[in-house]
Amino acid sequence: MIPTRSYRKAVALVLVPMLLVVAGCGGATTEGGADGTAGGGIASEITMVGVRDLTGPVAYAGVGAARGAELAVAEINEQGFLGEGVTLNLEEIDSAGEIERASAEVTRAIADQDVSVILGPIQGQQSAAVAPVVEARQVPVVFTQSASDGVVIGDYTFRATAPMHTFYDHAAEYLGEEGLTDVAVLYNSTYPTLAELAETHFPAMAEASGLDIVENIPVQTTTQDFTAQAQAIAQEDPDAVVVLLLSAQSVTAMAQLRQAGYEGQFVGNTNNAGGNAAAAGQDAVDMVYPVDFSAAQEDPQAVDFVGSYQAEFYELPQAYAAEGYDAVWWVARAIQASGDSSRQGIRDGLAQVAQEGFTGAMGKVTFEGNDMRVPGVLVRWDGEQELIVSD
Template identity: 50%
Template sequence: MKRFAFPALAAAAVLGIAGCSGGSSGGSTASGEMPSEITLFSVTDKTGTLSYAGSNQLKGIELAIDEINGEKYLGESTVKLESRDTAGEAQTAASQVTEATVNPEVAAILGTVTSAQSIAVAPLAQAAKVPIVFTQSGSEGTLVGEYTYRATAPMATYYDQAGEYLQQEGVKTLGVLYNSANPTLTQLSETTIPEMADRFGYTVASTSSVQNTTQDFTAPIAKILADNPDGIAIMMNGAQNATAVSQLRQAGYDGTLVTHTGSGAGNLTPAGPAGAGMTWPTDFTYHGTNPATQEFVAAYRAKYNGENPNNYAAEGYDAAWMIAHAIEKSGGASREDIQNGLQQVVAEGFTGAEGDVTFEGNDMRVKGAVVQWNGTEEVLLSEK
């Protein structure tokens, strides 16, 4: 199975990197050498409130590594994965990334999924000149130099599809309920959504913020409903989305609802029919029609007993394959080799689990899709 399809013209325009002598798989200079074992280091949330993102990201990474090794994509070299659990703590993530940077066997890092952690660890990887590929982590401060990459398009870059949906639904006034402890959700709620208002014909009537620990949304919901909005944006962490929409419906609201990818990954299952109508743009859906997307979906289902992959799994999968392809293109597995190869990958773009992707600098861009929770599952509404 061909995991990466590169535009022919772009591929022809980028010259191969010639390896120089010396170095090793963990060295800081280009070596052009392929060791028998290449160590990648994963730092993610296996437990805690954001484990729904980290654990699924890790599943995608592990599937990619199975394929890389099984297909002998890197010849006789095999990829070994070491993974750590940040448990949602930025300080823990920083300690683990430091562990990786000082270990000469670690060739590259598969980074954290939350902005708070990624902002803390990105400068560490950059200073040590260790390539790190983040997923999620949509806030500023994640990409701080040439060794930092993001295999998730920031939601702000495709969230205008939510504006298109609001316009289609005739929404003229919008209330925003958001988690202010999450930097990405704060940026979307305080900047992106208000800036879209003129283009899509609505005004933000009111906003109300909560914290990670909030489970009773009665007061902020009452504040928003007092303005009688046509639509409401619910921008919470994971399971908070189901709680918030359930309480909103209990309060009698039956209008248009938009949210974000954190409502995916089964997080709306506890809400059931109360969450029906929750709609959001996403960088990946297993309903996607791109052939590469469907190849990934089939492989994921085969490995994980019929389970459907979510966006976090697709992002982790593409991140791991980005590093593998960088190694293949540069012809070596030192940190500098991988950095050289990644620069070719981002220059050319590729087709992976997330479909056709491009980059602005080291930052991924996707076409995206719009999905909706129908009370039982996510369904595809539109695809770019």
């Protein structure tokens, strides 16, 4: 169960109400006091707040990230990773798909000096709205998803999701290798991550892989009927259709493309990952899509993460869960690296860890500045599970 403001649950071994935390950025310290500035040591209670969509059209991403974060917090506390007697706590707040609500909740968290770091939001529009605020107030925030521009803008903004365009070349290369060179693109033009991929990044990838984009059709987030677009694409009869839509939109679009007579290859995006493609039934079988993480990965860290996640939540983790998990471990490594759980200490530690990189659930994690990069993999949906195509 994901805790929200109406049901606050500190994700730790015990529930520690925030009112019991002494003044400072996270409570009493193991080495002197803490007042939000660097040099205060590691607090015995360190509070994080997650602000993400736990309801609404992309709740699957917010809930997944929150669950991954919850698992990481439990492991960190159980291992005593931050020192004997140190407890990391996490409160999750639902931004419900609203920019104004996300901004208000982030502002509320900033005003609470017991909050050492903020996690999220997940939507680029929300994150771009709060990024200038956290920079001005010098509070570290670690976003997941939020792959559009205007999110990682300074010393206090960090992103624990590699932008989709940094690993989407797996798809373009696959199409080129398979000889599927005539490609149509159907994309959500109001969702920044997908719009930027369709309008800027994928055309460059297509050119590099010898692909010809024969149709490039934008739709809105509110679009629910793709009949006209499907007929236009089916008439062109491309070798592949790149479907850059939200998960629910993809289901309808692929069904209507098949109804219009299209029989070629579908290429999706991370919104189809982690079992979301199942909702499309037979229409999604053999769909391929690049992801930053898949439960089908066989490297040791991924296998361990999948096993722990299944034991806790009785399902396979989506990529969003791996992102939330690695985000919290990034924070924990930051605190350990700086020896300081104040806001400034966590900021300094996040930057230090970013310079060095680490191995997480998503594999070898590196950074460009404060922005995460991962290798990514291309997977195929066989109707029941993801299978690795290439990495």
